[in-house]
Amino acid sequence: MRRIHEPARELAVAGEFDVVVVGGGPAGITAAIASARNEAKTLLIEKLGFLGGTATASLMNNINGFRNQVKPDATQTVKGIAQEIILALKETGGLGKSPYKQEEHATVKDDLSYSYCIDPEKFKFVVLEMAMESGVEVLFHTYFSAPVMAGNAIEGVIVENKSGRSAILGKIVVDATGDGDVAARAGAPFWEAKHEDKKLVDGLMYKISGLKDAPFESCRYGDSSVVWGPAMVWGHNDAWEISHSEVATRLEVYDHFKSLLGANPALAAAGAYVGETPAMLGIRQTRFIEGVYKLTADDAITGRRFDDAVAISSAPIIHYYGYRRFLEHEGYFIPYRCLVPKKVENLLVSGRCISSEQQPYESHRSMAPIMAIGQAAGTAAALCARDGVAPRDLDVKLLRETMEAQGQVVELPR
Numbered sequence: 001m002r003r004i005h006e007p008a009r010e011l012a013v014a015g016e017f018d019v020v021v022v023g024g025g026p027a028g029i030t031a032a033i034a035s036a037r038n039e040a041k042t043l044l045i046e047k048l049g050f051l052g053g054t055a056t057a058s059l060m061n062n063i064n065g066f067r068n069q070v071k072p073d074a075t076q077t078v079k080g081i082a083q084e085i086i087l088a089l090k091e092t093g094g095l096g097k098s099p100y101k102q103e104e105h106a107t108v109k110d111d112l113s114y115s116y117c118i119d120p121e122k123f124k125f126v127v128l129e130m131a132m133e134s135g136v137e138v139l140f141h142t143y144f145s146a147p148v149m150a151g152n153a154i155e156g157v158i159v160e161n162k163s164g165r166s167a168i169l170g171k172i173v174v175d176a177t178g179d180g181d182v183a184a185r186a187g188a189p190f191w192e193a194k195h196e197d198k199k200l201v202d203g204l205m206y207k208i209s210g211l212k213d214a215p216f217e218s219c220r221y222g223d224s225s226v227v228w229g230p231a232m233v234w235g236h237n238d239a240w241e242i243s244h245s246e247v248a249t250r251l252e253v254y255d256h257f258k259s260l261l262g263a264n265p266a267l268a269a270a271g272a273y274v275g276e277t278p279a280m281l282g283i284r285q286t287r288f289i290e291g292v293y294k295l296t297a298d299d300a301i302t303g304r305r306f307d308d309a310v311a312i313s314s315a316p317i318i319h320y321y322g323y324r325r326f327l328e329h330e331g332y333f334i335p336y337r338c339l340v341p342k343k344v345e346n347l348l349v350s351g352r353c354i355s356s357e358q359q360p361y362e363s364h365r366s367m368a369p370i371m372a373i374g375q376a377a378g379t380a381a382a383l384c385a386r387d388g389v390a391p392r393d394l395d396v397k398l399l400r401e402t403m404e405a406q407g408q409v410v411e412l413p414r
């Protein structure tokens, strides 16, 4: 391959923070809010011009996993900031109808159903408002490029945006890019599932509008509904592959819609049309960052207890044991150590790329547990920054007590 030399240059330091969160998806939003509420000076960096990640930019509008989908479903296993978001959406008329089979709960504090369909525009508004009220500084249209390293410790990030290239320093950095971009470039080991590992497939969601009263069982809000559109055509291993794949997948949307109209004459009669295609393809899984502990399938299926549990997932494992392996207990525990990467100091990982085997990932990738994981990462980051301790040395008892005092569930009755 032909190569060119990029000259070294000095960069301006555009800001110094206690905690820098990279990625404004469900995990990054809750990490940043938790960090700021715990009095850390917090920056949230996002490559797009709005928050929500897959929930908004990929139109994945079903937030699942506040409790087990089937019995035993007596316990709400995710509360905290994720619950606040659902209640704020309810308040602003931002909840629709989830297509998932579930027992309907009251949607009041401590009594949420398994799944909620969200209006993505209301979601963008509600989470941005919550971030502002918590004191988070947001930097939109900014792409993480490289870590700033001192030996094996991360000291900040180098970003690119309209102002050019600059450095932003943070005592603790939280990688909430979903893909583990920060951790991987900082030198943390990672693994990726192969197609033969039954990796979850990617796809392009899209919105159908103009439904009026047409019956249509999908994620529904107002006269619109989001549907699972064409599956992603190729892979996503490098930027060229993603782009080629995106071109091919986007070109299939109207054929997909035509088949849908053929199968649902009521949609055609109502005058339904493609209301929106998303900013981003829906990419389900890429890297898993190796942490101090890797969550196993056995941990999830048996509901193994951990002294450092910081989040609980009760969502089904999507397809590993046939379609939807429902848990036979209230939920399994996610240890803090899954958020602490090997080899890199002052870094925490949040969201879908935490240290996990494929099977538990297929449960806790649901956005309710993902937001609980985000809250754990942000709270931990703030405590580390405040007390000057490395994430791997954090007092997990203090972390769990702080999270419980702030309304999150980290333990279940025995």
Ligand SMILES: Cc1cc2nc3c(=O)[nH]c(=O)nc-3n(C[C@H](O)[C@H](O)[C@H](O)COP(=O)(O)OP(=O)(O)OC[C@H]3O[C@@H](n4cnc5c(N)ncnc54)[C@H](O)[C@@H]3O)c2cc1C
Residues within 6 Å of the ligand: 022, 023, 024, 025, 026, 027, 028, 045, 046, 047, 048, 051, 052, 053, 054, 055, 057, 058, 060, 062, 063, 064, 065, 142, 143, 144, 145, 176, 177, 178, 179, 181, 201, 202, 203, 204, 281, 282, 283, 284, 350, 351, 352, 353, 365, 366, 367, 368, 370
């Ligand atoms: C097709 C599909 C269907 C799904 N179905 C459901 C479902 O029904 N229910 C459910 O609960 N969950 C579902 N999920 C899973 C869920 O959406 C994800 O697991 C969840 O969104 C992961 O959250 P995250 O914050 O870790 O990552 P993401 O949502 O991927 O957010 C990452 C954020 O980081 C930003 N970012 C990435 N790289 C950079 C960078 N270099 N610089 C700056 N910013 C960056 C992105 O723009 C994005 O905002 C589905 C996912 C897909 C793709």
